[in-house]
Amino acid sequence: MDNMGNIEENYKKLDINREETVKQFDGMYVDFYLEDDMFEVEGQFFTIDGQLYIEVHDAVMHILEMAGKELKVGQIGDVFxxxxxxxxxxxxxxxRVYYLMENPKPEDFKEKYEKYGISEFFLKLTDVMVRYQEEEKKWQITKNKINMYYVGDxxxxxTIEELCSENADVMEGTWQAVIYEAYEEESDFTEWC
Amino acid sequence: MGKIVIESGTIDFEPVGIKKGCGKCPSGCRTVCQRKNVVKFDLVGGDMDDFEVVPIVHDYGSFRNPRPEKEEK
Structure with missing residues (x-):
């Protein structure tokens, strides 16, 4: 398989100038990168006169120094x-663009799916991912999903109740209910190795 | 019926992004700590007690509260 082609196909198009997108993102949280730096910045969208801005919340020190407190979001073609x-x-x-959920219960996961159609949830601190497979109506959990050196089972x-109770030791924390992610998750990570 | 393992993990190193090492670091990279683990810094207990991280956030202005424009000469 051509991996580069695969990356292109998996890249999700996003138009931040659409009125619906601006309305939807207003107040939501966002993780992003500046330039080609590998360190993620955390922030929250706000709007002024229909224009999207980001309030920077956290980043490693050199990025925080560079980014400052507020950023105006722009788009030229596919480039932000x-x-x-x-x-x-x-x-x-x-x-990623997401809602935050603090120590969520099973009903919180279900509510986010039923209300917003969100099927992907991410606990960033420990790289735990929960996904709802709509077609099969199954809930999946992957521990250490994003870690470069380790991919968990x-x-x-x-049911989400069963998932939460059997994995109670890794469920506590601040979860992201992801409404937008730049890339589709690869279902078979081992192909990349 | 309980659970089905549908994908097996691959371990080359011990995972480092779990609860310690990365701490509250927002970067999501997990590699700095990986390097730190490989180098194995010899810190003696108490060595870093006085160390304090003070984030430097420059004031580049604000879109919400823009500075009043200077009068043109």
């Missing part, structure tokens, strides 16, 4: 930009 109030503009990659359950 982030501009500081003093006019300095960066290339930006939006990685994916285990499937009939």
């Amino acid at each position: 930009t982030a501009t500081r109030p003093d006019g300095k503009r960066f290339y930006m990659e939006i990685n 994916t285990i499937e359950y009939d």
